[in-house]
Every structure is written in C-alpha cells, then in structure tokens.
Amino acid sequence: MERLDKFLCSQSNLTRSEAGRAIRSGRVTVDGAVCRQAAQKINPDTQTVAVDGKAVGYAEFVYWMLNKPAGILCVSRDPKAPTVVDLLPPDARRKGLFPAGRLDKDTHGMVLITDDGDFAHRILSPRHHIPKTYHARLDKPMPPDTPQRFAAGITLGDGEECKPAQVRLLEEGEAPLVEIVLVEGKYHQIKRMFAAVGCHVDWLKRVKMGGLSLDESLAEGECRLLTSAEKDRVSS
Numbered sequence: 001m002e003r004l005d006k007f008l009c010s011q012s013n014l015t016r017s018e019a020g021r022a023i024r025s026g027r028v029t030v031d032g033a034v035c036r037q038a039a040q041k042i043n044p045d046t047q048t049v050a051v052d053g054k055a056v057g058y059a060e061f062v063y064w065m066l067n068k069p070a071g072i073l074c075v076s077r078d079p080k081a082p083t084v085v086d087l088l089p090p091d092a093r094r095k096g097l098f099p100a101g102r103l104d105k106d107t108h109g110m111v112l113i114t115d116d117g118d119f120a121h122r123i124l125s126p127r128h129h130i131p132k133t134y135h136a137r138l139d140k141p142m143p144p145d146t147p148q149r150f151a152a153g154i155t156l157g158d159g160e161e162c163k164p165a166q167v168r169l170l171e172e173g174e175a176p177l178v179e180i181v182l183v184e185g186k187y188h189q190i191k192r193m194f195a196a197v198g199c200h201v202d203w204l205k206r207v208k209m210g211g212l213s214l215d216e217s218l219a220e221g222e223c224r225l226l227t228s229a230e231k232d233r234v235s236s
Contacts, residue, residue: 004028005038007049011056013093027052054091061116062097063231064088065215066223068111074102084111087221100124101132101209104188109134109206110214112234113223123210123234129183130235133208134190135170136178139200142167146197150180156192165193175202210234 002010008019008028020038022028028035029050030042042049044058066084068074073083076098084099096115101124103111114120123130150165163184171177180190191201207214211233218224 001041001043003038004030004035004040004042004049007042007044007058008051008056009095011044011058011094012051012091013095022051029053061114061119062092062094063116063119063226064092064097064113064223065212065218065226065230066111066113067214067218067220068103068107068109069220070106070108072221073105074099074111084113088113088223101185103206104204107204107206108220109204110209111206112209112226119231124185126184128235130210131181131183131208132185132206134180134182135205135207136180136190136194136201137203138176138178138194139202140174140198141172141176142169142178142194142199143197149197150193154193154196156186156196160186162186162189162193 004023005016005019008014008022009016012019014022023038024036026034026036030040031047049056066087068084068087071082072087073081075083076085077083085093085097088097094115097113098115098120100112100114100120103109112123122128147167150162150167153162153164155161163182165183166179166181168179169176170179180193182189186192190204194201212226212230215224
C-alpha cells in the first residue's frame with residue numbers, strides 16, 4: 001500500500017505539492033471515485049488512479065531506449081540546454097530518470113534512460129565489462145596495424161592506457177566507416193584512440209550496449225520503452 005500523493009509523484013513529473021493540490025481540487029480518482037485525501041492508501045497493483053480522467057500507469061522502474069541526436073546533452077537536466085530526458089514524451093518524465101551511460105554532446109546513437117540505479121550500476125560498472133559498440137567515420141584510412149594496436153590496449157597521447165578493444169573496417173574509402181567495441185568509457189576515448197594512430201573521428205554513433213542493438217526504426221530524437229527481454233539482453 002502507498003500514499004496517493006507519493007504514488008503520483010513516483011509515476012509522473014508532479015511534485016509532492018502539485019500532487020496534493022491536484023488531489024484536493026478533485027482532479028484525481030481512484031477506481032473511478034474522486035479522492036481528495038493525499039494520505040489515502042492505495043494498492044498500485046490492483047487499483048486504477050487517474051488524473052483529469054487519464055489513467056496513471058504503474059511501473060516500479062522504467063527503461064527507455066533513445067536514439068540521441070547530436071547537440072543534446074546526455075544528462076538528466078540542464079538549465080541552459082536540452083537534455084536526453086527532455087526528449088521523452090511529456091507524460092513519461094517521472095522523477096529520478098537519468099541516462100545510464102553518457103555520450104558526448106556531438107555523438108549520436110543509443111542511450112538508455114531509466115530510474116533503476118541497480119540496473120545502471122550493473123551495465124556501467126567496470127568489473128562487469130559490458131561491451132559498447134560504436135560506428136565511426138574517419139577522415140582518412142586507418143593504419144594497417146590499428147586493429148592489433150587496439151587489441152593490445154593502445155596508449156593514448158597523454159600516456160593513459162586503454163583496455164583491449166576491437167576495431168574492424170565496415171566501409172573502405174578515403175573516409176572509411178569502422179566499428180569499435182569497448183569495455184570501458186574514458187573521456188572522449190574513441191576520438192583519443194584514433195588520434196593516437198593519426199586519424200580524426202568526423203562522426204560517431206553508439207549502436208549497441210551489451211547484447212542489445214539500437215532499434216533501427218527509431219529516428220533521431222525518438223524513443224520507446226524496452227521489453228523485459230531487451231532489458232536482460234543489455235547485460236548478456
């Protein structure tokens with residue numbers, strides 16, 4: 001059992017005071033009956049709560065997949081710039097949402113947004129070694145020994161050493177497309193790794209986390225909820 005105002009706060013973007021005002025003004029119903037008591041106890045698993053006639057769904061945690069565009073900050077909130085959480089549907093912006101793993105502002109691709117801290121810890125903790133897969137467009141062909149250097153654990157320009165990583169060529173040409181698989185997430189790591197072999201990354205996109213690939217039907221800026229099976233694939 002849970003207080004009605006607390007339930008509304010956990011399942012929406014209402015503050016505790018906003019939820020209280022909505023309840024007292026008669027905008028909230030429980031199983032179809034108006035409830036004006038913020039302290040009323042409800043069972044979210046068996047009772048239906050609605051605000052202004054719209055049912056409030058219940059989920060202990062949520063897991064969103066977003067196809068992040070460039071120019072969007074990969075943080076929960078920022079007073080001066082749009083963030084990945086701002087791209088969620090307005091009625092989905094509940095308390096506690098954050099990106100589970102960051103991307104640079106100019107990097108595209110897969111971001112997982114959740115309010116489940118344990119899930120985020122499992123996929124981000126260095127000791128779990130969850131691989132992240134990226135596609136990168138380079139300004140020139142990479143040296144032939146680049147895969148071997150990455151696999152051995154390349155040393156960056158400032159002397160910092162990386163864990164072994166994989167790189168393979170996807171498209172040849174003067175501006176080749178390559179795929180990189182990392183098990184860590186240092187600051188600007190992929191850009192710095194290629195800089196160490198004399199290449200510049202012109203475009204970068206994350207396409208996979210663990211065993212879960214970015215949904216190709218999602219246009220940039222679009223998102224959808226993960227299924228239970230997809231959530232499990234992230235750490236598989």
